[in-house]
Amino acid sequence: xxxxxxxxxxxxxxxxxxxTTLVFFLLRFSPGSPLFQMQGFSTxxxxxxxxxxxxxxxxxxxxxxxxxxxxxxxxDLGRSIYNNRTVTSLITGPLAVTLELALVTALVWVAIGxxxxxxxxxxxxxxxxxxVRVGSxxxxxxxxxxxxxxxxxxxxxxxxxxxxSSGWVPFGEDPVEHLRCLVLPVFVLGLxxxxxxxxxxxxxxxxxxxxxxxxxxxxxxxxxxTILWRVAARGALLPTTTVAGLMMGMLVSGTVLVExxxxxxxxxxxxxxxxxxxxYPLATGCSLTIALVFLLCNLVxxxxxxxxxxxLRASLTRRRAGTAVAA
Amino acid sequence: MTSVTVPDRISxxxxxxxxxxxxxxxxxxxxxxxxxxxxxLLVGFTVLxxxxxxxxxxxxxxxxLPLESPSAGHFMGTDHLGRDLLARTAAGARLSLAVGxxxxxxxxxxxxxLGMVAAYRAGSWLDDAVMxxxxxxxxxxxxxxxxxxxxxxxxxxxxxxxxxxSMSTKVVLLLGISFLPYFARVARAxxxxxVHEDYVGALRVLGLPRRxxxxxxxxxxxxxxxxxxFLWIAIAIFAESxxxxxxxxxxxxxxxxxxxxxxxxxxxxxxxxxxxxxxGLVLVLAVTGFNxxxxxxxxxxxxxxxx
Amino acid sequence: MSLIVIDSVTKDFVAERxxxxxxxxxxxxxxxxxxxxxxxxxxxxxxxxxxxSGSGKSTLARLLVGLETPTSGRITVxxxxxxxxxxxxxxxxxxxxxxxxxxxxxxxxxxxQSLALPLHAHRLVAGRAEGRARVTxxxxxxxxxxxxxxxxxxxxxxxxxxxxxxxRALAVEPRVLVLDEPTASLDNRVKAVVVSLLADLRERLxxxxxxVTHELDVAHYVADRTAVMYRGRIVESGAAxxxxxxxxxxYTRMLLDARPQPDPGVPSGPGLPDPTPARRPAAGPGGxxxxxxxPHAMAACDEAVPPLATVAPGHHSACLLPxxxxxxxxxxxxx
Ligand SMILES: Nc1ncnc2c1ncn2[C@@H]1O[C@H](COP(=O)(O)OP(=O)(O)OP(=O)(O)O)[C@@H](O)[C@H]1O
Ligand SMILES: [Mg+2]
Numbered sequence: 001x002x003x004x005x006x007x008x009x010x011x012x013x014x015x016x017x018x019x020t021t022l023v024f025f026l027l028r029f030s031p032g033s034p035l036f037q038m039q040g041f042s043t044x045x046x047x048x049x050x051x052x053x054x055x056x057x058x059x060x061x062x063x064x065x066x067x068x069x070x071x072x073x074x075x076d077l078g079r080s081i082y083n084n085r086t087v088t089s090l091i092t093g094p095l096a097v098t099l100e101l102a103l104v105t106a107l108v109w110v111a112i113g114x115x116x117x118x119x120x121x122x123x124x125x126x127x128x129x130x131x132v133r134v135g136s137x138x139x140x141x142x143x144x145x146x147x148x149x150x151x152x153x154x155x156x157x158x159x160x161x162x163x164x165s166s167g168w169v170p171f172g173e174d175p176v177e178h179l180r181c182l183v184l185p186v187f188v189l190g191l192x193x194x195x196x197x198x199x200x201x202x203x204x205x206x207x208x209x210x211x212x213x214x215x216x217x218x219x220x221x222x223x224x225x226t227i228l229w230r231v232a233a234r235g236a237l238l239p240t241t242t243v244a245g246l247m248m249g250m251l252v253s254g255t256v257l258v259e260x261x262x263x264x265x266x267x268x269x270x271x272x273x274x275x276x277x278x279x280y281p282l283a284t285g286c287s288l289t290i291a292l293v294f295l296l297c298n299l300v301x302x303x304x305x306x307x308x309x310x311x312l313r314a315s316l317t318r319r320r321a322g323t324a325v326a327a
Numbered sequence: 328m329t330s331v332t333v334p335d336r337i338s339x340x341x342x343x344x345x346x347x348x349x350x351x352x353x354x355x356x357x358x359x360x361x362x363x364x365x366x367x368l369l370v371g372f373t374v375l376x377x378x379x380x381x382x383x384x385x386x387x388x389x390x391x392l393p394l395e396s397p398s399a400g401h402f403m404g405t406d407h408l409g410r411d412l413l414a415r416t417a418a419g420a421r422l423s424l425a426v427g428x429x430x431x432x433x434x435x436x437x438x439x440x441l442g443m444v445a446a447y448r449a450g451s452w453l454d455d456a457v458m459x460x461x462x463x464x465x466x467x468x469x470x471x472x473x474x475x476x477x478x479x480x481x482x483x484x485x486x487x488x489x490x491x492x493s494m495s496t497k498v499v500l501l502l503g504i505s506f507l508p509y510f511a512r513v514a515r516a517x518x519x520x521x522v523h524e525d526y527v528g529a530l531r532v533l534g535l536p537r538r539x540x541x542x543x544x545x546x547x548x549x550x551x552x553x554x555x556x557f558l559w560i561a562i563a564i565f566a567e568s569x570x571x572x573x574x575x576x577x578x579x580x581x582x583x584x585x586x587x588x589x590x591x592x593x594x595x596x597x598x599x600x601x602x603x604x605x606x607g608l609v610l611v612l613a614v615t616g617f618n619x620x621x622x623x624x625x626x627x628x629x630x631x632x633x634x
Numbered sequence: 635m636s637l638i639v640i641d642s643v644t645k646d647f648v649a650e651r652x653x654x655x656x657x658x659x660x661x662x663x664x665x666x667x668x669x670x671x672x673x674x675x676x677x678x679x680x681x682x683x684x685x686x687s688g689s690g691k692s693t694l695a696r697l698l699v700g701l702e703t704p705t706s707g708r709i710t711v712x713x714x715x716x717x718x719x720x721x722x723x724x725x726x727x728x729x730x731x732x733x734x735x736x737x738x739x740x741x742x743x744x745x746x747q748s749l750a751l752p753l754h755a756h757r758l759v760a761g762r763a764e765g766r767a768r769v770t771x772x773x774x775x776x777x778x779x780x781x782x783x784x785x786x787x788x789x790x791x792x793x794x795x796x797x798x799x800x801x802r803a804l805a806v807e808p809r810v811l812v813l814d815e816p817t818a819s820l821d822n823r824v825k826a827v828v829v830s831l832l833a834d835l836r837e838r839l840x841x842x843x844x845x846v847t848h849e850l851d852v853a854h855y856v857a858d859r860t861a862v863m864y865r866g867r868i869v870e871s872g873a874a875x876x877x878x879x880x881x882x883x884x885y886t887r888m889l890l891d892a893r894p895q896p897d898p899g900v901p902s903g904p905g906l907p908d909p910t911p912a913r914r915p916a917a918g919p920g921g922x923x924x925x926x927x928x929p930h931a932m933a934a935c936d937e938a939v940p941p942l943a944t945v946a947p948g949h950h951s952a953c954l955l956p957x958x959x960x961x962x963x964x965x966x967x968x969x
Binding site for chain 1: 361459460462463465466467468469470471474475477478479561565568569572573585588591592598600603604607610611612614615618619622
Binding site: 524525526528529530531532533534535536539543546547550 | 805
């Protein structure tokens, strides 16, 4: 386990370095503009020169790159060009909002998905089975931003006052209102993901129920209920948790749409705003943070899978295996 | 007598492709109800995207009053500038379909060779390097990529190395590249399973040139990858509209499904429900269609059909 | 000189060196699949290589057709080294038929397409019509009707499919066929048909066979010469008509005893105790590899690997057991 973790962490560090390099050079080769395209902001030639010197733009490229990496290693993402606050301090608040949103969404919808999927598989051909089969496809096909707009119409216009359809109240200010604020975004953000979880659970539980393992438990006279929840569900949870873990990373980048519909001050809106205002230090910091969160989520998904799947553990002790593909 | 000979002569005159098609139809049988529904949705979306623009009014012209509700004159009503929503939705659908198709195609063209090479060199530094680079591309969400591209090249056409790229081409490039890691992984896994089959060794022993052997492997790698690709058209259409919604895709005045929905968001308070609901429904039904048919294709291939 | 010469061939499979291997400056563990094997097969003859699962038979077969490169030693066919660069004509001269015909044919191609592929690649036929005619001829050679050309592997039975893989190997007019357990996936009745087809083809086309199998009855039926393999080494070799009735190595005897008896009335032998562990270090402690399972193991067996010694003209065995005792033991074996 430790060796596996160490190898995965090394891989993560390598990929993070590649992401940083990519971002650095993408900015550097922007046509006709110096780093972080600041000329639009500081108008006079004099102040532009001062800024360039201040940012080390007159150094040769490799030196700039080395400085950039060096500062990054110390957690220094630079300062916003607007208000001189550090990027790190600007990111923490929105990051917490986005992570909370994604985490709550994942927890709620994985639970709902597993329950629905299991109930569907328990009675093949039943009402719930049909609902999950059809519903899961429809539900993943609903764009979250559109569903958000529809929710705003319903809750903001048709039945105002039932649930807040816009804005964000921090937990510290009013815990109850905070939770009420979460309801619609969590519903919109996770609906499709819930469909995927339900569908995966249904399919893998149906497989598990056909396995020799279950046939044996039946022959041994275990009650059907025990078989479903104790014997079969155990095998079916592995693919389901894998899908759920990979989804978490997607949810984080998916929040950008939901945040923009419900006007939630999260990472997505911060990033869009930073790019729109050409605040490139902030934009870069946001991009790197989002990439890191995505990679960490994948890592956790892999670790969970590694813990749960003895076959994988055996094969990985010597050879590295490709990461599971989930689409 | 004649009733026997006439069909005989007809079947004798039937071109080979028709009898092939008929035997294929017999073998595949009637599609499952869900798949049939998916096919119907796709046909509907394609008609909307390709045929409706021929008859509809100019999607950029003001042809009515602002925010007219659906009527015989405007089946889907009008938008805030009095433009026909059906025409705008159809034009947006056409763009979505084109972007979806071409971005997946681009992703596949780049990913399949990459995945196959990585699988052939499985466990080597080359495989490792390819996989790390793919993870790098995966780690940055599409919208972040899009903002970099727009930040660097603007939202209009731009020319790179003498080639003029329109914004829709840039969206295709953007989506194609961000799909690449997912496609390459499927191609790699599929190739990895395939190269252990005995026929690969047998063909080498028979003295077939390397490229012919790869070709034989490719006929087995391609079907599952293409089925996945079909499913990804749904994701591409979704992503294109999401970029449009965030104003990161093709820009106004060109109508896009995402752009229409973003505009409609400003008029929810005046209760113009059709403005956001109807174009959104088109998007949902189209994506559902691609998902249903894509699932059916994947199921068929998973069951190990020889066709 | 013999057509096929295998000269002290060794094949190690080296696992990938992990980071921890590198940190400890340790070589990755190697697995010796084939260990110092020397054999010769004269033209027109059949050599059967027998041994239990994991003894390295398939690796030897893959070495023979050039799919693996020897770690040391050399394999030549008609004087041409199989591991080096080969001209198309040399490449064609040795072909392989493997155990699992479903895996050996491309499942998305019709049988006709699979058979035509090597014909066109080597320009053995001019044009489609000639190719089609030659495919029909090849199918006929292995006793299949023309209609099979349009079927896909999924629609054909195992025995018929194995005949197709034989036909494909014959398409390039080879001199040597390496048969890696060609009948292992077939049931008994079909097995007999394929074996007699192979025997028949050898006579008609003047082929030389290397037949790898764990089925001693098949080996007995087809082979002129036999080599018994245990953990990568040849422990006994000789003419089939001497090795099968009077085996000299205890391992060969064990194999013969473990053979399923055709008559249920006759009690079968003690069978094979202690199946071979899947992985073992290449540089294990010296001594006879079989001594752990050998009923006659002696102190001398621990000291060195017993060399192949001539026990009778053309009959070799790698066992230290004195000849007299050996003969006495041999008489116990029911034949
Ligand atoms: N490509 C490879 N990489 C690593 N080890 C291998 C490889 N091929 C074979 N081996 C190992 O070499 C040994 C001999 O394998 P081989 O397939 O030659 O045995 P076999 O006698 O054909 O067995 P069977 O009757 O099961 O086919 C086995 O321990 C196997 O695990
Ligand atoms: Mg074998």
